[in-house]
Amino acid sequence: MAERDQAVQRIPEILRDTGWTVVLVGEEQSGKLAQVTAGLRRGPDPSGSGKLITSGFSYWGLESTVAWAHACNDLYYPVMRESIGSFSRRLRAVADRLPAGPLHYVSLGPGTGQKDQALLRYLDRQGRTGYYIPVDVSAEMLRLGQREALEHLHVPPADVLPVQLDFSLPANLDRLSTLVRRVVGDEPVVYSLLGNTLANFDSDTQLLTLLAEKLLRPQDRFLLEVASTAGQDEQAARAAAQEYENSPRFREFVTSALMQYTDLQIDLNSLTCEGLVEDDRALLVRVVYRNRTGGTLELTLPDRSTVPFPDQDTIRLYLSRKYTREGLEKMLVDARVTKAGETHEVGHTAFDRPAFGLALLLLQGGEAAPGPVTGPNPFRD
Numbered sequence: 283m284a285e286r287d288q289a290v291q292r293i294p295e296i297l298r299d300t301g302w303t304v305v306l307v308g309e310e311q312s313g314k315l316a317q318v319t320a321g322l323r324r325g326p327d328p329s330g331s332g333k334l335i336t337s338g339f340s341y342w343g344l345e346s347t348v349a350w351a352h353a354c355n356d357l358y359y360p361v362m363r364e365s366i367g368s369f370s371r372r373l374r375a376v377a378d379r380l381p382a383g384p385l386h387y388v389s390l391g392p393g394t395g396q397k398d399q400a401l402l403r404y405l406d407r408q409g410r411t412g413y414y415i416p417v418d419v420s421a422e423m424l425r426l427g428q429r430e431a432l433e434h435l436h437v438p439p440a441d442v443l444p445v446q447l448d449f450s451l452p453a454n455l456d457r458l459s460t461l462v463r464r465v466v467g468d469e470p471v472v473y474s475l476l477g478n479t480l481a482n483f484d485s486d487t488q489l490l491t492l493l494a495e496k497l498l499r500p501q502d503r504f505l506l507e508v509a510s511t512a513g514q515d516e517q518a519a520r521a522a523a524q525e526y527e528n529s530p531r532f533r534e535f536v537t538s539a540l541m542q543y544t545d546l547q548i549d550l551n552s553l554t555c556e557g558l559v560e561d562d563r564a565l566l567v568r569v570v571y572r573n574r575t576g577g578t579l580e581l582t583l584p585d586r587s588t589v590p591f592p593d594q595d596t597i598r599l600y601l602s603r604k605y606t607r608e609g610l611e612k613m614l615v616d617a618r619v620t621k622a623g624e625t626h627e628v629g630h631t632a633f634d635r636p637a638f639g640l641a642l643l644l645l646q647g648g649e650a651a652p653g654p655v656t657g658p659n660p661f662r663d
């Protein structure tokens with residue numbers, strides 16, 4: 283037997299000591315650093331469409347992971363806290379539509395892990411838990427999320443397989459799909475993309491299409507959670523932006539990537555959250571850092587190269603959306619997925635504030651996916 287195989291065989295034994303976790307790293311991390319540097323090197327654009335930190339990099343690394351965990355608990359940032367707090371209840375509304383029997387769970391972007399715990403707990407109570415495969419671009423987030431997700435549950439360590447990988451790249455999804463199929467064979471999988479993560483991507487529909495196309499087989503399901511809006515005017519867009527603006531912990535989180543990747547002296551007053559109406563499909567929120575010093579600054583990037591940051595130039599730090607019902611329906615049609623279950627919470631509304639809510643959708647693929655990938659399961663055989 284090859285030495286590498288022998289080492290892999292010993293992993294379940296090593297994992298009996300709870301201090302260890304195994305992570306499969308699916309891509310070169312140095313390549314990721316080049317990607318983040320390229321985003322920060324883009325030309326000046328005072329309108330917020332130039333320099334940027336794309337989704338994934340906002341959460342990458344220890345500082346951002348810790349800052350995200352704090353933001354999720356911020357009383358002034360109710361969006362995430364409420365979405366985590368109400369998840370178990372909302373899950374129950376769609377869970378009877380999940381495939382029967384043992385179910386494997388692949389969580390795309392588990393974050394702090396509480397929602398994964400709710401789903402795993404639901405399966406555990408019925409004795410249906412299969413493999414748990416959390417997938418995240420951030421190794422630190424994986425470790426934190428995994429600990430929270432498995433707390434007080436009886437999932438054997440050998441049935442947990444964290445994967446560090448950027449799931450927005452088609453080649454990575456091909457590799458992930460092959461890995462998952464090797465591990466589970468023909469048994470059904472439920473994938474999840476929760477916490478409005480889809481809304482962080484410029485091409486959200488394209489990403490959903492790709493995830494469905496590359497991952498979903500007819501027997502699999504996909505749990506998608508997104509933020510929703512009933513209103514679609516300027517006032518609603520401003521209110522959506524304010525949700526982020528009001529939270530000191532969110533501001534710390536969103537600037538933590540800037541602190542990691544540049545030598546900028548961060549002034550939190552230079553941060554703005556802009557709310558825009560995106561056609562009839564969504565409200566769009568852009569969190570932007572603007573140079574307000576009156577002069578050109580020089581940014582040093584991770585590769586030690588420098589780039590000018592002129593007065594009024596911007597770095598887009600975060601993107602989010604709240605979808606209209608019509609926008610969401612159209613996205614599902616475009617991504618060629620159909621609903622197997624859904625629950626919508628409209629959220630609280632006040633006389634001067636629009637209603638923002640959360641939609642939890644259980645999706646299935648529209649077309650037959652390629653057949654199972656044969657080959658040994660590296661964690662069982």
Ligand SMILES: C[S@@+](CC[C@H](N)C(=O)[O-])C[C@H]1O[C@@H](n2cnc3c(N)ncnc32)[C@H](O)[C@@H]1O
Nearest residue numbers: 337338341391392393418419448449450476477
């Ligand atoms: C908004 S948080 C959602 C966390 C959790 N699902 C929840 O609902 O509470 C986004 C999560 O996705 C991960 N993520 C974002 N972009 C990613 C990418 N391109 N590839 C892999 N993980 C990504 C982040 O690290 C983070 O864990």
